[in-house]
Amino acid sequence: MRARDSDPVGTSDLVDAAADVLARLRERRPRVHCITNTVAQTYTANLLLAAGAIPSMTIAADEVAAFVSSADALLVNVGTLDDSRRAAIGLAIDAAADNGLPWVLDPVFVDRSPDRAGFAQALLAMRPTVVRLNPAEFSALAGGPPEPAAIDRFASGLHAVVALSGETDQVSDGARHAAIANGHRWMTRITAMGCAGAALVAACLAVEDDPWRATIAAHLVLGVAAERAAVVSSGPGSLATSILDALFDLDRKDLHERARVS
Amino acid sequence: MRARDSDPVGTSDLVDAAADVLARLRERRPRVHCITNTVAQTYTANLLLAAGAIPSMTIAADEVAAFVSSADALLVNVGTLDDSRRAAIGLAIDAAADNGLPWVLDPVFVDRSPDRAGFAQALLAMRPTVVRLNPAEFSALAGGPPEPAAIDRFASGLHAVVALSGETDQVSDGARHAAIANGHRWMTRITAMGCAGAALVAACLAVEDDPWRATIAAHLVLGVAAERAAVVSSGPGSLATSILDALFDLDRKDLHERARVS
Amino acid sequence: MRARDSDPVGTSDLVDAAADVLARLRERRPRVHCITNTVAQTYTANLLLAAGAIPSMTIAADEVAAFVSSADALLVNVGTLDDSRRAAIGLAIDAAADNGLPWVLDPVFVDRSPDRAGFAQALLAMRPTVVRLNPAEFSALAGGPPEPAAIDRFASGLHAVVALSGETDQVSDGARHAAIANGHRWMTRITAMGCAGAALVAACLAVEDDPWRATIAAHLVLGVAAERAAVVSSGPGSLATSILDALFDLDRKDLHERARVS
Numbered sequence: 001m002r003a004r005d006s007d008p009v010g011t012s013d014l015v016d017a018a019a020d021v022l023a024r025l026r027e028r029r030p031r032v033h034c035i036t037n038t039v040a041q042t043y044t045a046n047l048l049l050a051a052g053a054i055p056s057m058t059i060a061a062d063e064v065a066a067f068v069s070s071a072d073a074l075l076v077n078v079g080t081l082d083d084s085r086r087a088a089i090g091l092a093i094d095a096a097a098d099n100g101l102p103w104v105l106d107p108v109f110v111d112r113s114p115d116r117a118g119f120a121q122a123l124l125a126m127r128p129t130v131v132r133l134n135p136a137e138f139s140a141l142a143g144g145p146p147e148p149a150a151i152d153r154f155a156s157g158l159h160a161v162v163a164l165s166g167e168t169d170q171v172s173d174g175a176r177h178a179a180i181a182n183g184h185r186w187m188t189r190i191t192a193m194g195c196a197g198a199a200l201v202a203a204c205l206a207v208e209d210d211p212w213r214a215t216i217a218a219h220l221v222l223g224v225a226a227e228r229a230a231v232v233s234s235g236p237g238s239l240a241t242s243i244l245d246a247l248f249d250l251d252r253k254d255l256h257e258r259a260r261v262s
Numbered sequence: 263m264r265a266r267d268s269d270p271v272g273t274s275d276l277v278d279a280a281a282d283v284l285a286r287l288r289e290r291r292p293r294v295h296c297i298t299n300t301v302a303q304t305y306t307a308n309l310l311l312a313a314g315a316i317p318s319m320t321i322a323a324d325e326v327a328a329f330v331s332s333a334d335a336l337l338v339n340v341g342t343l344d345d346s347r348r349a350a351i352g353l354a355i356d357a358a359a360d361n362g363l364p365w366v367l368d369p370v371f372v373d374r375s376p377d378r379a380g381f382a383q384a385l386l387a388m389r390p391t392v393v394r395l396n397p398a399e400f401s402a403l404a405g406g407p408p409e410p411a412a413i414d415r416f417a418s419g420l421h422a423v424v425a426l427s428g429e430t431d432q433v434s435d436g437a438r439h440a441a442i443a444n445g446h447r448w449m450t451r452i453t454a455m456g457c458a459g460a461a462l463v464a465a466c467l468a469v470e471d472d473p474w475r476a477t478i479a480a481h482l483v484l485g486v487a488a489e490r491a492a493v494v495s496s497g498p499g500s501l502a503t504s505i506l507d508a509l510f511d512l513d514r515k516d517l518h519e520r521a522r523v524s
Numbered sequence: 525m526r527a528r529d530s531d532p533v534g535t536s537d538l539v540d541a542a543a544d545v546l547a548r549l550r551e552r553r554p555r556v557h558c559i560t561n562t563v564a565q566t567y568t569a570n571l572l573l574a575a576g577a578i579p580s581m582t583i584a585a586d587e588v589a590a591f592v593s594s595a596d597a598l599l600v601n602v603g604t605l606d607d608s609r610r611a612a613i614g615l616a617i618d619a620a621a622d623n624g625l626p627w628v629l630d631p632v633f634v635d636r637s638p639d640r641a642g643f644a645q646a647l648l649a650m651r652p653t654v655v656r657l658n659p660a661e662f663s664a665l666a667g668g669p670p671e672p673a674a675i676d677r678f679a680s681g682l683h684a685v686v687a688l689s690g691e692t693d694q695v696s697d698g699a700r701h702a703a704i705a706n707g708h709r710w711m712t713r714i715t716a717m718g719c720a721g722a723a724l725v726a727a728c729l730a731v732e733d734d735p736w737r738a739t740i741a742a743h744l745v746l747g748v749a750a751e752r753a754a755v756v757s758s759g760p761g762s763l764a765t766s767i768l769d770a771l772f773d774l775d776r777k778d779l780h781e782r783a784r785v786s
Binding site: 037038039040042043081085109112113114115186188191233234235236237240241 | 583
Binding site: 042063242 | 299376451453496
């Protein structure tokens with residue numbers, strides 16, 4: 001964390017905030033509606049359930065607004081972006097706006113499809129609370145490499161929190177910038193890990209008003225769970241399973257012992 | 263089990279019947295066509311395979327009737343209910359009726375969408391063999407809380423077996439009512455567990471003519487498998503995996519030792 | 525392997541070739557676009573990632589060509605064959621042809637649906653590099669039982685490699701015919717195992733110019749990984765997970781110790 005704002009934040013404070021967020025997830029069990037790609041749906045649902053949240057996933061035009069309206073946060077992932085998903089995304093974002101719900105945009109693979117990149121640009125204009133993306137996706141949308149200052153500018157321009165995934169995750173709201181060095185290298189070999197992480201950000205937004213702290217909390221909780229899980233895993237297959245166990249069981253002490261946020 | 267019919271059934275007899283059903287699943291390998299939500303498909307298929315059944319999952323209008331006609335039972339789950347699924351459900355139920363196949367209705371999340379609840383009500387009129395639902399879904403469809411007498415009345419009115427999931431599962435055909443206290447609390451933290459359980463009911467219907475006993479068998483087999491699996495699990499992630507192993511390996515002795523049916 | 529060609533191949537040489545292919549997968553990380561059924565998507569993606577490849581899965585008409593054009597190989601699986609998938613398959617095969625990419629056809633469950641069988645026949649005429657199928661699917665498409673000579677004739681007629689799965693897998697390009705006796709019986713109890721295996725064939729085609737050797741490599745790598753995984757597994761649930769770990773960790777020595785190719 002680079003202290004560039006007038007209200008500097010201690011890293012221990014951020015870890016405590018993450019533990020508080022996790023406690024509230026388990027107590028309040030927020031509903032998170034996820035419009036996400038078909039590859040990621042099952043793991044995303046299991047990750048949310050392990051953390052305490054309650055997932056729903058429909059993209060049917062007749063019912064998506066009802067689901068979002070009775071939810072506490074929304075995830076919009078643009079993977080496997082067929083016409084039904086495009087239509088559902090519009091309806092879902094409208095319902096989120098009508099109900100004042102926070103929402104997360106995950107512009108997955110926009111670097112592979114110009115059409116998808118154009119669609120994601122239009123979604124950025126609809127004021128997501130958080131945008132979560134990897135370096136290739138950042139470059140496709142922000143027009144340059146993900147240097148810390150560029151991330152801050154991108155966040156400022158969007159009036160959103162930007163979470164850039166990588167060996168070290170970076171979370172910026174334009175004024176505040178944190179770096180989180182938790183996680184495990186096998187996570188990149190598990191499909192939907194990033195997508196499920198973005199859903200966890202949405203869950204945290206449902207129980208924490210400061211979206212920057214909520215986003216950091218999600219990254220710390222998942223990263224520390226992955227490190228605990230790696231101890232009992234033999235590769236990416238068992239890690240995917242063990243992360244769910246670790247997340248279900250994580251406590252404040254784990255977070256303080258392992259969190260690497262700066 | 264409350265003995266309210268003229269032909270009282272012993273609980274040991276129900277457990278034996280469940281072991282017989284499991285043996286027949288493994289021997290006959292019935293085909294179960296599943297129209298189910300995209301989140302649940304993979305785990306449902308794996309649960310059916312572990313139990314001995316053979317799943318298929320297409321919802322394509324051009325082929326769903328051919329798949330159902332060559333199957334032994336049908337599952338209709340109304341999750342992620344887009345237009346294709348609605349159309350497929352109609353075609354599949356028609357094909358099931360034409361071929362005299364038993365079918366299970368799982369009206370998932372009808373409490374979250376009035377549109378979906380209306381669709382499920384229409385399906386109830388099409389004479390499912392079994393309806394499997396949770397308390398919130400029961401209240402949305404039956405118009406009141408899931409008291410035992412209300413469950414019996416709902417079953418009688420539908421001429422169906424009703425299976426209400428909960429800490430104790432209840433299975434009623436209107437005249438006979440059993441309560442099954444097996445399972446593990448982590449099961450509620452695994453996505454698709456209920457959906458997959460409903461598919462297992464369909465598989466059991468394919469090899470047992472009495473739908474009430476078949477439904478009890480499915481609940482006993484899954485609940486006991488979960489208890490055996492929990493012994494070697496560390497949380498909901500590993501439990502989901504271990505249930506498949508336990509189900510594949512379950513025997514009559516396990517059922518008699520652990521079954522809690524009354 | 526029956527030495528029926530003028531250039532006989534030693535089995536040790538085929539195992540070395542498989543180890544080379546695996547090394548190149550890990551180094552080059554080829555992109556494999558998969559049009560596959562919704563049941564198989566997640567496990568297929570995880571298997572490709574564990575092997576070193578990078579999966580993508582969209583079937584959206586607006587973007588499938590862009591994804592295929594920036595990929596190194598294509599998988600076409602005809603499961604859950606709705607209208608969107610049919611359209612995507614046509615666009616994807618065109619893009620593969622335009623870019624000279626190898627592609628694999630997996631005509632899953634053509635024995636259950638005449639409509640699907642007809643569609644698969646049309647795809648066979650579009651010159652897949654490899655066709656991977658089980659005995660029931662072979663009979664539906666080739667019009668007779670999968671005797672070795674019939675497999676060779678089918679391969680010759682198609683100008684493709686044909687990979688027939690079974691207790692012993694057979695791989696023929698018409699002139700060369702290998703039999704691979706690796707794997708584990710629980711694999712048939714894991715959904716999407718064959719589908720994911722076909723995706724691994726596509727990945728191997730991306731890094732090996734001889735499609736017959738590439739197909740053998742995929743079967744050896746997966747079969748040996750399954751055998752290593754079975755040692756630490758308790759049933760099909762844990763085997764599915766452990767295969768990913770074993771595949772991630774497999775080395776040349778494992779292949780030479782366990783490969784049973786003839």
